Amino acid sequence: METQTTLNVHPDNAVVWHRDQLHLLDQRYLPGRAEFLALESAAATAAAIRDMVVRGAPAIGIAAAYGVVLAARARFAEQGADWRVAIEADLAQLAASRPTAVNLFWALARMRERFATLGGGDPVPELLAAAQAIHDEDRAGNRRMGELGAGLIDEPTEVVTHCNAGALATGGYGTALGVIRSAHAAGRIHHVYADETRPWLQGTRLTAWELAESGIPVTVQADHAAASLLATGRIGWVIVGSDRIAANGDVANKIGTYGLAVLARHHGVRVMVAAPTSTIDLALASGAEIPIEERDAAEVLACGGVQVGPAGVGARNPVFDVTPAGLVDAIVTERGVVMAPDTDKIAALMRGG
Numbered sequence: 001m002e003t004q005t006t007l008n009v010h011p012d013n014a015v016v017w018h019r020d021q022l023h024l025l026d027q028r029y030l031p032g033r034a035e036f037l038a039l040e041s042a043a044a045t046a047a048a049i050r051d052m053v054v055r056g057a058p059a060i061g062i063a064a065a066y067g068v069v070l071a072a073r074a075r076f077a078e079q080g081a082d083w084r085v086a087i088e089a090d091l092a093q094l095a096a097s098r099p100t101a102v103n104l105f106w107a108l109a110r111m112r113e114r115f116a117t118l119g120g121g122d123p124v125p126e127l128l129a130a131a132q133a134i135h136d137e138d139r140a141g142n143r144r145m146g147e148l149g150a151g152l153i154d155e156p157t158e159v160v161t162h163c164n165a166g167a168l169a170t171g172g173y174g175t176a177l178g179v180i181r182s183a184h185a186a187g188r189i190h191h192v193y194a195d196e197t198r199p200w201l202q203g204t205r206l207t208a209w210e211l212a213e214s215g216i217p218v219t220v221q222a223d224h225a226a227a228s229l230l231a232t233g234r235i236g237w238v239i240v241g242s243d244r245i246a247a248n249g250d251v252a253n254k255i256g257t258y259g260l261a262v263l264a265r266h267h268g269v270r271v272m273v274a275a276p277t278s279t280i281d282l283a284l285a286s287g288a289e290i291p292i293e294e295r296d297a298a299e300v301l302a303c304g305g306v307q308v309g310p311a312g313v314g315a316r317n318p319v320f321d322v323t324p325a326g327l328v329d330a331i332v333t334e335r336g337v338v339m340a341p342d343t344d345k346i347a348a349l350m351r352g353g
């Protein structure tokens, strides 16, 4: 883990442990306003995840892991050797922050597993090492996914992406944008069309910023413009991330992904989902069991923080949907690629087969 000497605003620095504090690049206002929030408690970390200061499945898990370190420091100071009992309330608060990204629960479970291995002294040094290992593994895995995903793109093409599955959503480099970065470097992607991704505009604000910073040609489009673009035949792949993948390969991702996948199949465009194996939830047989977060209706009735809908009108705001495995051509993970995913193939991947 590189030691952060300065908090420089960069997509790879969405989550930074710096001078014994957790620093989050506030993604609610990027790219216009770039500032870090410094957090010193699990409660503040849970609030930051809930309020989408930090967002993106792996980044949420990494932030929560550092939130456990903050909790352990406070509980050990208060309770001494009894910190393990008191900290459970903090883990529950972190687990309640957002329901869909399974990486949150995976990271909390991995941190809790370390509790049993610790002695009676200060748990912070070893728990900090555990959180940094989660962070470093995620960043390294994204590089590997980038190589594997780029290898699926057999000729130079243009692609569509949805939401932000970039460095900002992960420990660095990105999942879907990691594939795009690696494929662009290999000369296999020469243009990216980024869906704006209403209502939170992760595409317009975050993906466009990341790709522009990386020197990758990017064009933002209204979400519904993807259909006629796919009809042109110019697009080789739709490349997206994921928040939770069920045991049969069904994929939960940002709202709109399912419709994009239906359109892609209709127009013969392949769909690639890039996600670390920490996003795969073998406990869920299918996507029907994935909890889908509903956020405040006000997010739909506003744009860029400005109310645009009439007062008194209701709105629905599911922020994820589920794409059936049958519409996914490839799931790319750090352990390998699953083509035409199904339960047996996912199980073999997770066994290391």
Ligand SMILES: CSC[C@H]1O[C@H](OP(=O)(O)O)[C@H](O)[C@@H]1O
Residues within 6 Å of the ligand: 055, 056, 057, 058, 162, 163, 164, 165, 166, 169, 170, 175, 176, 202, 240, 241, 242, 243, 253, 254, 255, 319
């Ligand atoms: C690399 S996971 C990115 C994933 O998370 C996003 O959701 P949110 O911005 O609400 O956290 C979106 O589903 C991305 O594909």
